[in-house]
Amino acid sequence: MSATINSITPIGGNAGKGAYHVSERGYYGEFGGAFIPEMLYPNVEELRQKYLEVMSEPSFKQEFNKLLKDYVGRPSPLYFAKRMSEKYETRIYLKREDLNHTGAHKINNTIGQILMARRLGKTRIIAETGAGQHGVATATVCALTGMECVVYMGEIDIARQAPNVARMKMLGAEVRPALSGSRTLKDATNEAIRDWINNPVDTHYIIGSAIGPHPYPDMVTRFQSVISEEIRAQLLEQEGRENPDYVVACIGGGSNAAGTFYHFLDEEDVNIIAVEAAGKGIDSGESAATSVLGHQGIIHGCRTLLMQTEDGQITEPYSISAGLDYPGVGPMHAHLFKSGRAEFKAITDSDAMKAGLQLCQLEGIIPAIESSHALAVFEHQKFGKDDIVVVALSGRGDKDLNTYIDYFSL
């Protein structure tokens, strides 16, 4: 690399030296890489060669930061949850990603990737979505920039997430049903990958989580790393220190967790807790707790932990929360788990639902059910009176109202 590029820092910083960051070849320890059919090689390779350079350009960073500020509404508040802190006798801060435009952290990544796609000269955007949050965030930035947008969504998810399907359509996106396999998120991802194979020249694929072939996990993590960057600055202002004692985030594929953990990865005094969805219980056969139930394998272009049969067929996970309902975790998280850097916990549907309702009543905030999993950690772990615990409130609960209504017979 030339001296001029060296002196410029990409979004997320030059942190990529520590043991928990991605290597030159795209690995986090033994996880990661790019296990892709040759048909995808030119696209993925182009991205790999250019993403850090583009993310280092002052004009790119300026445009990204301006949109995050004026359009998304960042910085999102770091809110001291007083009543919750009193209840659990510790110091709880909530990182309010739920207050972002479109209601979740997903928009941080789609803003970054749409600008990336433009720099690469792409004119057409594809994305996968499960519950529809990433689909809406993608459709939003496509409307913002006037790009053609196709979102793949499992046929079953289309039926159960009608409001988000309507939102995407209003925003001008075409929602294409994934009819293959189990017709949910993993199949929507397969369909998006097939679309990219069929449209290799004009199309950019905006992956919504910290998964996929290198450089996607690192790129998505860097765009989301604004979360932990802000936490440090906000904590310094409010507590006089940059590092909390704990950071807690829910994890499906792991994009909000990756962003929440990123600037603390090399800060060994910060304990990292990742909360998976146990569904109806780890041993129930209906769960999404990948760190417990998964084995090393290949999913959607990377080597990571994933839920599969003994024979290597990928299985369908279950969680009441559609955003945690993914059979793998991002390769960075697999490495954090395997190395012991992060502690993984699994929270059941019922514990998450209770924690969600409790946040409504203690703090006046209706959380997304994904985020409720992270909030449930306080029922399972006792923190010290003076400990500072930052929880990522990754999204708001509007999209989950029907689930809350059914569950609590409201």
Place this chain on the structure above:
Amino acid sequence: MTTNRIHQKLQEDKKILSIYFTAGYPRLEDTVSIIENLQNSGVDMLEIGLPFSDPLADGPTIQESSTQALKNGMTTNELFKQLKDIRNSVHIPLIIMGYFNPIMQYGVEAFCAKCAEIGIDGLIVPDLPVDVYEEDYKSLFEKYGLANIFLITPQTPDERIRYIDSVSDGFIYMVSSASVTGAKSTFGDVQKQYFERIHSLQLKNPQIVGFGISNADTFETATNRAKGAIIGSAFIKFLNEKGIDAIPEFVQSIR
């Protein structure tokens, strides 16, 4: 460099017709009779698809056949069991085409060893990239005498094609166009130019064209410059409609 049935077949002075089918489809127990029927109908080489839950390089026809095969109970062990005595009746080259995850779970070395024991000649693993293969698995494949076949596409730069050619052993699988399997019914000028371009590179490995070959016309165009062609989706559709007994009819319609 291994010498097996693939290399011998490629020495023959003819255009190679290779057929892909999904093991365990339409019925679990059909695998061996499909292989025997195809051989007896004059097909030169076979690709046996090991079904996978998430075949991301495949179009709807092969996806559906894979889903059905898995429902039928096809597994890696079951396939090896079915193929145990295949060399008693079948002498044409046999290649297993499968995604990397099931192979990884079986154990790459154990998988290679089993293939060698049965008499499989090569593997096509579309999501095992050439650089990972070269670094981690090439010596294993060689130890068990297995050819590993890589894909190239119209978007693959010449330099990378030469790299793939240098690592390949057997033939190069030329994907006809930017698409998943099963997409086209005719070839246009763009494909023809691509076939010419690859021919002009004078690679050490012969090329066999796949994806979008469905009839005599596309077979003829594809093999004008290449050594042979592979038919997958069109055969699976035929099998679905007409059944195993009609296989000779399909093969005769191609050449």
